[in-house]
Amino acid sequence: MKNRLKSHLEQALRQCYAQGRLHSGEVPEIQLDVPSHAEHGDFACNVAMLLARAEKIAPRKIAEELMAALGEGDGLWRKVEIAGPGFINFFLSNRCWYGVLDDIARAGEDYGRCHLGAGKKVQVEFVSANPTGPLHIGHGRGAATGDAVASLLEHAGYAVDREYYINDAGNQMNTLGLSLYLRYRELLGETLDFPANCYQGDYIRDLAAEVVASEGRRLLDLTEEQAVAHFARFGGERILAGIDDDLQAFGVRFDRWYSEQSLYDRGEVERGIELVRERQLAYEQDGALWFRTTAFGDDKDRVMVRSNGATTYFASDVAYHKEKFDRGYDLVIDVWGADHHGYVPRMKAVMTGLGRDPEDLQVILVQLVNLLRGGQQVAMSTRSGEFVTLREVIDEVGRDACRFFFLMRRSDSQLDFDLELAKQQSNDNPVFYVQYAHARVCSINRAAQEQGMQPPALGEVDFDRLVLDEELVLAKRLAQFPETIAAAAQSFAPHRVVFYMQELAAQFHSYYNRNRVITDDPETTRARLYLANCVRIVLRNALRVLGVSAPERM
Structure with a gap:
């Protein structure tokens, strides 16, 4: 939707230049925002204000010229108006919004995918727990986060590898x-x-x-x-x-399990140390070898080789990250516990020292999980008789609830995980609430089939039968899914998909509770079935991104 609007604005701007109505020749990056008040339209654009200095005329005059060049927009909008100092507000047509339903039906399980990544190679390294004990729930949150981020990037057009770094040395x-x-x-x-x-x-x-x-x-x-x-x-x-x-x-797979010990066995750590020496990024002091991380923004220099000749974890991390980029990755993402936040600046310094853009390494920090049972704190000790391992949580509440709950908040914010709530089959349980919306559409389909009706196929629906405000609201929400995926991928934020699903599920449940989908009018029924099944497709696609199932019966 936004891309179509941007294309029309860019074309109008070029037309204004070609006709001499505007003169600077600049085509800035066009931004479209959703106004906070519905009366200001579906999208607002500030391009006229961005061009005011270059054009040396008032923004409203620029907006008037652009409006004149926009024309009718091929039915994309029903109204365009100028507001305030020069905002151009677009009110899209209902037929445009309902056309999104055809996009969903046409794309099916691919709806929401985009080409943002353009095939760039990304490695996501996550969990990477020392093989000295079972995974606990903190590891579980890191596993859910890393896997969901990798899935988001795949949906956004990146070529993604998932890697587990085995800390088996030291x-x-x-x-x-x-x-x-x-x-x-x-x-x-x-x-x-x-x-x-x-x-x-x-x-x-x-x-x-x-x-x-x-x-x-x-x-x-x-x-x-x-x-x-x-x-x-x-x-x-x-x-x-x-x-x-x-x-x-837990539904997590890795493309590669990478041994830290193998770095030593293959001489990669020693080669990393030699590279640091060659680039004069290290110096000896008190018998130890120090990396000059302060030269690149760290608060102090870091030891790579101790005075007794033993290498530090930092030395193997330098070698490991160098080797990652040697494998051809354009972007490397590490998912770490929040207690490692102080390690981020030194690894960014390493990237700069090795000649990489520090932004080529992104670190996602994952905060602790506060485990509750019925609102009461669970003692975080195996000696207490209560469990804290990931496997025990999975066994009690199920994989779906476990993954969903871990992803409900920003990864760097603390998370309350209530075991009893996660098991409830009620609207208070967020994963049940979302999954039930999907199952509810499947139930509607079964009821329709019992009456001899099938969900309509692409091009078989009269959208004029969708006359309710709630139906238009649902269509608008469905149209937001591709940009939700793109934004979540760009910010490595799977919780945005959770928020989106919760809003979509709430709107659908509200619509269903107030209106019959299967009505006495066949054409209205077909249109509503079409809308409901688009909700089902989007919920299924969103759940799949998070590694959560989309049950057909509950």
């Missing part, structure tokens, strides 16, 4: 190996003090019990260094397999 893996080894020895009868800095969860004891069952006492013959390395490999592999199972249950 101290946390040694700690995992030691934790399992000590529990293994305990299960074989030793009495020992279990260190507070080791992993405490019951899953550690369960994994150690598996080793006892399969290996018996054999591993006691290993040196501690050998045993810790063995248990670290075993535990990491088993925990990562469990993470993969949980994510599959």
